[in-house]
Amino acid sequence: MYNATVARLTYRGLLGRRRAFILFGLPALLLGVSVVVRVLVGADDGTASSVLGGLALATMVPLIGVVAGTGAIGPEIDDGSVVYLLSKPVKRPTIIFTKLIVAIAVTVAFSAVPTLVAGFILNGNSQQIAVAYAAAAAVASVAYSAVFLLLGTVTRHAVVAGLVYALVWESLFGSLVPGARTLSVQQWSLALAQRIGAEGAVSSDVGLPLALVLLAGVTVAATWFAGRKLRSLTLAGEE
Amino acid sequence: MSSIRIDSVSRWFGNVVAVNDVSMTVGPGVTGLLGPNGAGKSTLINMMGGFLAPSTGTVTLDGAAIWRNEQIYRHIGIVPEREAMYDFLTGLEFVRANAELHGLGAAEAQKALATVEMEYAQDRAISTYSKGMRQRVKMASALVHEPSVLLLDEPFNGMDPRQRMQLMDLLRRMGAEGRTVLFSSHILEEVEQLATHIEVVVAGRHAASGDFRKIRRLMTDRPHRYLVRSSDDRALAAALIADPSTAGIEVDVQEGALRIQAVDFGRFTALLPQVAREHGIRLLTVSPSDESLESVFSYLVAA
Numbered sequence: 001m002y003n004a005t006v007a008r009l010t011y012r013g014l015l016g017r018r019r020a021f022i023l024f025g026l027p028a029l030l031l032g033v034s035v036v037v038r039v040l041v042g043a044d045d046g047t048a049s050s051v052l053g054g055l056a057l058a059t060m061v062p063l064i065g066v067v068a069g070t071g072a073i074g075p076e077i078d079d080g081s082v083v084y085l086l087s088k089p090v091k092r093p094t095i096i097f098t099k100l101i102v103a104i105a106v107t108v109a110f111s112a113v114p115t116l117v118a119g120f121i122l123n124g125n126s127q128q129i130a131v132a133y134a135a136a137a138a139v140a141s142v143a144y145s146a147v148f149l150l151l152g153t154v155t156r157h158a159v160v161a162g163l164v165y166a167l168v169w170e171s172l173f174g175s176l177v178p179g180a181r182t183l184s185v186q187q188w189s190l191a192l193a194q195r196i197g198a199e200g201a202v203s204s205d206v207g208l209p210l211a212l213v214l215l216a217g218v219t220v221a222a223t224w225f226a227g228r229k230l231r232s233l234t235l236a237g238e239e
Numbered sequence: 240m241s242s243i244r245i246d247s248v249s250r251w252f253g254n255v256v257a258v259n260d261v262s263m264t265v266g267p268g269v270t271g272l273l274g275p276n277g278a279g280k281s282t283l284i285n286m287m288g289g290f291l292a293p294s295t296g297t298v299t300l301d302g303a304a305i306w307r308n309e310q311i312y313r314h315i316g317i318v319p320e321r322e323a324m325y326d327f328l329t330g331l332e333f334v335r336a337n338a339e340l341h342g343l344g345a346a347e348a349q350k351a352l353a354t355v356e357m358e359y360a361q362d363r364a365i366s367t368y369s370k371g372m373r374q375r376v377k378m379a380s381a382l383v384h385e386p387s388v389l390l391l392d393e394p395f396n397g398m399d400p401r402q403r404m405q406l407m408d409l410l411r412r413m414g415a416e417g418r419t420v421l422f423s424s425h426i427l428e429e430v431e432q433l434a435t436h437i438e439v440v441v442a443g444r445h446a447a448s449g450d451f452r453k454i455r456r457l458m459t460d461r462p463h464r465y466l467v468r469s470s471d472d473r474a475l476a477a478a479l480i481a482d483p484s485t486a487g488i489e490v491d492v493q494e495g496a497l498r499i500q501a502v503d504f505g506r507f508t509a510l511l512p513q514v515a516r517e518h519g520i521r522l523l524t525v526s527p528s529d530e531s532l533e534s535v536f537s538y539l540v541a542a
Contacts, residue, residue, distance in 0.1 A: 009328075012325075234291050235290040
C-alpha cells in the first residue's frame with residue numbers, strides 16, 4: 001500500500017517549494033507568540049487554552065493541513081507531471097495512500113509537534129493542556145490531510161477551496177452558528193482534547209464516541225474517493 | 240510485437256467533438272500521427288496512453304483495454320507534450336524514480352540515460368535543462384522499462400536541428416527493433432523524414448492512412464490554385480487553358496489577376512514559364528493561394 005518512491009517525490013515537492021515558507025513560518029509564529037505571552041502574562045491555564053485553541057488548533061492546524069494536503073498532489077495534477085506517476089504499474093490507491101501518509105506526517109510535524117512545544121512554553125503542560133491540544137492537533141491533522149488531499153484531486157482551486165473551508169467554515173461559522181460546530185473537524189478533535197485534559201480545561205460541542213466515528217469516517221471516505229478520482233483522472237491535452 | 244487498436248472511437252468534450260469515429264491499428268515500426276493543430280492528435284494519444292476514456296468505442300493494446308488498467312504500463316512508455324516534470328530533481332534522480340516505479344533500479348536508469356546521451360548532465364537539476372535536454376530525459380524515463388510501445392506527443396517541438404536528428408535516429412532504431420513507436424506532429428517534413436507509415440487526422444476525423452509516399456503523392460496531385468499577374472493576363476489565360484494541366488482560369492478584373500486551377504502540379508509548373516516566354520508575356524506575380532497545411536489536409540478529407 002505504501003510506495004517509498006512516491007513518498008520521496010511527494011516530500012521533496014512539499015518541502016522544496018515555496019510552500020515550505022508557510023510550513024516553517026506558521027509554527028515559528030505560534031512559538032513566538034507563546035514565548036511573548038508567557039513572558040508578559042506568566043503561566044496561566046486560561047491563556048494557554050485560548051492560544052492553543054484559537055491560534056494553534058483553529059487556525060494553524062487547518063492551514064498547515066491545506067498546504068500539506070493539497071500540496072501533496074495538487075501541483076502535480078495542475079502542471080501535468082502526475083503523468084509520470086500514473087503511467088506506471090502502480091495501483092492508484094497506493095499512490096493516494098502514500099501521499100496521505102506523507103501529508104499526515106508533514107501536518108503532524110509542522111502543527112501537532114509545535115502545538116505541544118507551545119503548550120509547554122505557555123504553562124508547562126499544567127492540567128495536561130499541552131498534551132490535550134497536541135493530541136487534538138494530531139487527529140485533526142489526519143482528517144484535514146485526507147480532506148484536503150481529496151480537494152487536490154477534484155479541483156484545480158484546491159488551495160482556495162481549502163482556505164475557504166478552514167477559515168470560513170471552521171473559524172467563522174463554527175463560532176457563529178452552533179450547528180456548524182458539529183460538522184467541524186476542529187470540534188471533533190477537541191472532543192479528544194477534552195478527554196485528555198483535566199476536568200473543565202477543554203470543552204467540545206461533540207461527544208467523544210461520535211467525534212471519533214466522524215473523524216475516522218471522513219478520513220476513510222475522503223481517501224477512498226480520492227483514489228477513485230485518481231483512477232479516472234483525465235489529462236486534457238494542450239489543444 | 241504489440242499493436243494498439245482503436246476501434247470506432249469518438250471523444251467529445253461537452254458539445255465539442257474532438258475525435259469522430261476513428262478506427263486504426265498502430266503496429267510495430269514508426270508511425271506518424273499527422274494533422275494540423277487542434278485536429279485531435281493529443282486526444283487520440285491521451286486515449287492510447289490511458290489518460291482519457293473514449294466517449295464511445297474501444298482502445299486496446301493486444302486485446303487488453305488501456306483505460307483504467309495500470310498494468311498496461313508495463314508495455315507502454317509515454318513521452319508527454321507538457322513540459323512539467325519534477326523540476327526540483329536532477330535528471331538522474333528523475334529517471335531513477337521512474338525506474339523504481341516500474342520495480343527497476345539504478346542500472347536500468349543509467350542505461351536509459353546513456354541511450355539518450357544525457358549522462359553528462361544527469362547530476363544537474365532539471366530546472367536548469369534546455370527544452371531539448373528535457374525532451375531527452377523524458378525519453379529516458381519512458382524507455383527505462385524497455386516498453387514494446389512508445390507514445391510521443393509532439394516530441395520535436397522546440398528542439399534544435401541536431402537534437403531533432405538525434406531523436407529521429409533513436410526512434411528509427413526503436414522502430415527497427417520491432418517496437419511500436421507512434422509520434423504526433425503537425426509538421427509534414429518531420430513525419431516524412433521519420434515515419435514509414437502515417438495516419439492523418441483532420442478536424443477529429445481519420446483522413447488518410449498508409450504509406451507516406453502514397454499520401455504525399457495524393458497531396459501533391461491535388462488541384463493547386465495559383466494567383467498570377469502578368470503583362471497580358473488574357474493572352475496568358477488563352478494559352479494556358481489549351482493545355483490539359485489547367486482545369487480552369489478566372490480573370491479577376493478587380494484584382495487585376497488570373498486565378499488558375501491546375502490539376503497536374505508538375506506539368507503546370509513547367510508549362511507556365513514556357514508559355515509566357517513563347518508569347519512574350521512577362522510574369523509579375525505567381526503565388527500559390529492554398530498552400531497552407533490546413534488546405535492540404537482538408538483536401539485529403541475530401542479525397
